[in-house]
Amino acid sequence: MKILIDNGHGAETPGKRSPVWADGSQLLEWKYAREVAHMVGSALWNEGISAELIVREDSDVSLSERCKRANEIANKAGIKNCLLVSIHNNAANGKASGWEVHTYLGKSKSDEYATIFWSEAKAILPMGTKMRGDWTDGDPDFDSNFAILRDTACPAVLTENLFMDNPEDCRYLLSSEGKAAIAKIHVQSILKITGRK
Ligand SMILES: [Zn+2]
Numbered sequence: 001m002k003i004l005i006d007n008g009h010g011a012e013t014p015g016k017r018s019p020v021w022a023d024g025s026q027l028l029e030w031k032y033a034r035e036v037a038h039m040v041g042s043a044l045w046n047e048g049i050s051a052e053l054i055v056r057e058d059s060d061v062s063l064s065e066r067c068k069r070a071n072e073i074a075n076k077a078g079i080k081n082c083l084l085v086s087i088h089n090n091a092a093n094g095k096a097s098g099w100e101v102h103t104y105l106g107k108s109k110s111d112e113y114a115t116i117f118w119s120e121a122k123a124i125l126p127m128g129t130k131m132r133g134d135w136t137d138g139d140p141d142f143d144s145n146f147a148i149l150r151d152t153a154c155p156a157v158l159t160e161n162l163f164m165d166n167p168e169d170c171r172y173l174l175s176s177e178g179k180a181a182i183a184k185i186h187v188q189s190i191l192k193i194t195g196r197k
Contacts, residue, residue, distance in 0.1 A: 001194045002077040003044060003051040004070050006086040006148055007037035010060025015091075018164040025174055027164045030058070032173065033087045036161075039183035040087075040190075047187075049194055054084075067151040074154040082154035083113060083193060085186060089173065090160040097169045098130025100160040102142045104149040114141035114157045117189040121159075124185050126172070129162075159186070 009016045009030045018027040037053055044051040054069045055061050061069075074082040090100065101117045103110040118140040122131050133140035141157070149156045161182045162169035172178040191197040 001049070002073065002082045003049060003190055003194075004073055004082060004084040004154070005037045005041055005051060005053050006066055006070065006084060007033040007053060007055050008086060008088050009033070010055075011058045013060045018089075018091075018170045019094075021167065021170070025170075027089065027170055027174055029089050029164060030060075032089060032164075032179075034058070036087050036179065036183050036186070039179070040085075040186040043183065043187040044190060047191065047196060049190065049196070051190075063147040064151070066148060070148075070152045070154070070156075074152070079154040080109075083190070084148070084152050084154055084156040085190070086148045086156065086158040087186070088158060088160050089162060089164040091163055091165040094165045094167075097163050097166045098132040099125060099162055100132045100142055101140070102144040102146060102149065102158040102160065104156065105143045105145060107137070108155065110149070110155040110157055111139050111141055113155055113189075113193055115139050116192050117157055117159060117185065120189040120192065121185045124181050124188065126181075161185075 016029040020026045041051045099121045101114045103114045134142045164170050
């Protein structure tokens with residue numbers, strides 16, 4: 001099985017960053033996603049799992065180009081043998097908190113994979129972390145009409161790893177413990193999906 005990691009937005013994408021906190025710290029989503037993507041990629045390579053970052057540059061790569069890159073790899077490897085994972089941080093009103101996973105509309109293999117991500121996140125994140133789910137269709141992922149989920153040929157999940165504009169969530173995200181936990185959610189889920197765990 002081949003894992004395609006999408007590390008999302010680029011350095012110049014507007015917004016997509018936390019406020020500058022009182023201690024001067026700030027989370028930049030493009031940078032954070034790349035850091036986590038590299039941690040996940042190297043952990044998977046160490047396990048002998050084939051993983052590829054579809055965005056190697058720091059600049060903003062359009063969604064259509066990201067989907068095109070993913071589809072080129074997936075068509076070669078076989079779409080059923082691939083899983084695309086898009087790594088993000090959420091933002092809302094500064095008060096919302098917690099973890100989410102999204103798949104495209106309707107039922108597919110992606111929903112099964114998303115449920116595994118959900119269970120791993122629940123097990124790995126500290127007690128009391130809000131697990132945000134949409135249970136209307138019987139599973140915890142949100143059905144979202146996002147291009148990276150819709151226009152990719154292979155199964156695809158998108159994780160929203162806590163809210164960068166929430167002070168508590170962001171402090172945890174920026175801590176070495178938090179960063180390790182976010183990477184671990186992805187690694188453990190993929191190990192499970194690929195039958196290594
Ligand atoms: Zn994002």
